[in-house]
Amino acid sequence: MGSCVIREGDNAILEFNNSFKTFVSIKRGSKVKIGKALCSLEPLIGQYYGIQFALAADGQTLEFKRPKTERDDGAPKDEWDANGTMDKNNSELLDRGDAHQNLKPEDIEAMRAAGMGGEAIVEALLANSETYESKTHFAQAKYRKRKAEKYMAQATLVRPTARALADAYFARSPQKIQNLRADSLALLLSLANIGAHAGVLVVETCSGLVTGAVAERLGGSGLVVSGFTGLKPPSLDIVRQFNFPASSKAGMPLALLRKVLPLLAPSGAFAIFANCLQPLAECMLALQVSKEAVALQLQESWWREHQVLPGRTHPEMMVSATGGYILTGYKVIRQA
């Protein structure tokens, strides 16, 4: 599929060090802040999404090079002896912060002015740290990674898929998407049976993320109708961040569960997301009493990521407590 190539006019997500994310448009002439420099993303046109790049030593141009990571150094040393202890420890280490570092900010500034690249600065920082050598291999790797993130920020241009946009917004401004985490969005799409040729009614206050995600799954066959309550339609501005052809955008006003359930074809699947449990519990009870739907399920998605590195595999320390709740079911024909 052609869309894996970066084209002029595309919207995209710019990631730094696989975490900080910002939204960009690829335009000739416009500049984006990378580190402390303003750079043109123009050289990215024609490259593939997912490309990794960094600022070159001149601090101005982009370099399509994957900065060195510890993986590139080959297999890590096995530092565990038979008793499972390491050959070094921090019993002698006093945390005096910057005092261990012989390079002062003005030295680093001078190195930059002399045209040294990020990689050279990182190497200099490691060489001028009094404690680096006494650290365990794992602690050294962590120290190198931290310095590399600062002095040789690695950027990636990411394709604005529903998955990537959900991740980016959840990290940046979760209130804009009602705390709809990427796993909950994935479930909404599956449980509501979204696929080509479906006619889908979306009523959302997630700034268009759900509408866009549904349109992405339909791929131009089928219909997305965006409904809302009240007098004014809510903003669907995230829809514009998907690189859709202009024709696949649709919108028309409609008014919620009791209002929209009659619009659903019998045997049709529905999925309702809320960032708190109580309203969905009330919906579920009402549907159980009215017998308008079967196979009702009120569920919460639980999601945990892991760091997987040789000898250092563990669950991530920072996880969000909840990604929201989803009520699903299938409409049935009520007996008269």
Place this chain on the structure above:
Amino acid sequence: MVLHKKQDLGAPPPCIVDGDLVIVYEQFDAMKAVYVDAKQNIQSRFGCFPMKEWVGKPFGSRVCAKGKSQGWVHILAPTPELWTQVLKHRTQILYAADIAMICSFLELRPGCTVLESGTGSGSLTHSLARAVAPGGHVHTFDFHQKRTEEAASEFARHGLGELVTVQHRNIEALGFPEELHGAADALFLDLPGPWNVVASAAACLRPDGVFCSFSPCIEQVQRTCAALAAAGFTAPRTMECLLRSYEVHSQRITCDLDKADAAAAAATESKKRKREGSGGPAAEGRQKGGYSSAGDGREAFIAAS
């Protein structure tokens, strides 16, 4: 037909046709897959259902058992999610939470080409097919001959014949066929040694293509991550996910204990008086908790996991 059919807006909802796969919903946690055969009856705990009466009815209809049993069930149209809940297990299968995450993180869209190994019971395959239709394709492989045959006939019966190709092949030993090199937008592995397939996966995936592997053990994940890094894959993520289900109950909550005590005392007093009046045991039945009487306790819904 498990996927949505192309139809005009405003067209009447599709009706059940002889030979269709339907999901018979009996009650919560009791569903089964049935291929409609108008010449047959189907026996369930709710009675005997002649299937000829189902033909022509819209999906979502309630159908009644014959005779005096007065039992009934609902007939639903199949979806990949419902199929996953009712299919005959030939292997362990993936469930809703994993399937949703896999389809989402593989960034599948209509028109994509996706590779899968092993096919197993075809649970995930149905969802992959939904995500890439129309115009896309699922190439799925399993090293078990009988399993591939059963899966292939199931896919054909479910209207997925044009979207899914099943092949008998040991992917771990042989890798994916060369004709798929450079052809895949996404790739999914559920194999005991996925790290053995990373090189072949790298050859098959297009630039910015997504690799996904499911493993029960963290040691398998570690070996696979190391192989991915060595093969030049970037931005790896390892995750677990599951679904927590909530039951919903309606319950009255007492907001004022003093008033509640007074009400309870009054109720005992009135009961005593009645008993004395009638001279017999209490005549009235128990009130249904929660719904019947008004008072200080407000109607509230309690949800518990």
